[in-house]
Amino acid sequence: MRPVEPLSSWFRLIGQQGLDPKTMKAYAYTVIMLLNYLTARGLDLRQATENDVLEFRRWRREDAEETVEETTWDRDAAAIGGLYTYLDQIGYVTGRPWRATGRGASLGSGTSQDSRVRHMELDQYLFLRDVGFGGLQPGGGLDLGFRGWRPHRNRAALELALMTGMRIQEWSTLLLPELGLTDSKRAPFAVVDLAACAKYGRPRSVYAPSAAMELLSAYLLLERPGIVATAQRTLRRQVRELFVVQRIERDGTQVRGVLEGATITRVIKDMKPDLRRITVWETGGGLDPLALFVGTGGRMLTGSGWDRIRWRAWKRMKRWSEHGAAPVLPRRCWVFHDTRHTFALRLLIFLTREALRDVSAEQMPMATLLDHMVGNPLLVVQRRLGHAHPSTTYRYIQYLKDPMRDVEAAFRSWSAAGGASYATVARQLMLRESADAAQG
Incomplete structure (x- = not known):
């Protein structure tokens, strides 16, 4: 664990720049x-030449014990490029050992990756939420053999993720005041201002509709009090390590309390995940974690904790699918980001249909420029998702219609005629083409 220079100084620098811990770990490897x-x-590092670096790339892609795809190599290239930029700035080297190309000075593949947008149909989502996370039977009845933990919390978290389109770091780190859930009077919906927990800290507002709030209410009423009560002894023992909030101010947007013996005030939206995880509220009757979703010991559930819940749900769904009691499941386990894709696609489809309906009702060949600018479905979805560039949102367009269903519809009459299969149709087309060629 001795400091290894200049790597240690470089890591200290990029750590101060707020790089994601997962990215930092990948860069380290x-x-x-x-x-x-x-x-x-x-x-x-000083003696490495362009050929050495290119050989490393070839080894990583072709000869290593565990080779990588282009997407992973592009991340590796970003790490190596960042390291050598720093080494050049401090005078450790006289420049990057590789020459600039048509792609610039990057070692990356230069290939634009069109990530697969995996989304859910309604029956798939309900099966995931109620059977996988909620422990119900596929028909909706109680499963007396279910041994899951906190189904109300888990269902509420999944519903909130779907209905808001938030990333897992955004919804899993929410605090109660952000949703107006610190007293008995609860609004039917909520608007959450994201900042520090959003990707790249890019601010945006998120709307949490009544459907999500209803499931949260059930969790807050039926499960959360028991989790908090069980955790009191642990919380009291760790109180010196916690941020103990004494007052919630400015309509739930700011908290004031004691951290490491000092009284501080923090704007909630600017609080980073690490601080949120240790934030508790001194209610007079005990310490109540301000985290919305609480796990063992009264601490906010981490990403790995949610992953364990997700995998347990997947195994449960797979067991039901073996009995033919499940909708079509993907080959790989659902991930929480799939709810974000589902949110984006459903919202885009709805807004597109609404825009077409408005144009048709007004009997106009096209909407006015102002209507187009304000109500453009892509721009609305971009704002809701917090995408920096429209091109990121644009990739959802190709999923507005399912091409597989179009293929089925296009050939339905063919396959229905005499039970003809695709092979039969192809054979008939080949015979017809041969006959036409002979006549020609």
Whole structure:
């Protein structure tokens, strides 16, 4: 664990820039692999040439024990590029060892990745929410053999993720005041201002509709009090490590309390996840975590905790599917980000239909420029998702219609005629083409 320069200083720098911990970990593995690769060749970072770096890329893509795809290599290239930029700035090297190309000075593949947008149909989502996360039977009845934990919390979290389109770091780190849930008077909906927990800290507002709030109410009434009561002894024992809030101010947007012996005030939307996880409220009757979704010990559930819940739900759904009691399941386990894709696609379809209906009702060949600017479905979805560029949202367009269903519809009459299969149709077309060629 000794400091290894100049890597330690570089990591300190990018850590101060607020890089995501998961990205930091990936960058660490990359630069360590590069360093080991160069050391095995009797070289170091100063002595590496363009050929050495390109050979490392080839090894990583083709010869390593665990080779990687282009997307992973592009992340590795970003790490190596960032490292050498820093080394050049501090004078450790005289420049990057590779030459700039048509793609610039990057080692990346230059290939634009069109990520698969995996979304759910209604029956798939309800099966995930109620059977996988909620422990019900496919028909809606109680499953007396269910051994899951906190089904109300888990269903409410999934519903909130779907209905808001938030990323897991956004919805899993929410605090009660952000949704107006700190007293008995609860609004039927909520508007949450995201900042520090949003991707890249990019601010945006999120609307939580009544459907999501209803499931949250059931969780807050039936499960959360028991979790908090059980955690009191643990919380009291750890109180010196916690941010103990004494007052919630400015209509639930600011908190004031004691952290490490000092009294501080924080704007909630600017609180980072690490601070949120240790934030509790001194109610007079005990310590109540301000986290919306609470796990064992009264602490906010982490990403790995939600992953365990997700995998348990997947295994449960797979068991039901073996008995033919499940909708079509994907080959790979659903991930929480699939709810974000589902939100985006359903909202885009709805807004597009509404825009077409408005144009038709007004009997106009096209909407006015103002209507187009204000109500453009893509721009609305972009704002709701917090995408920096419209091109990111644009990829959802290709999923507005299911091409597989179009193929089925196009050939339905063919396959229905005499039970003809695709193979039969193809054979008939080939015979017809041969006959036409012979006549020609």
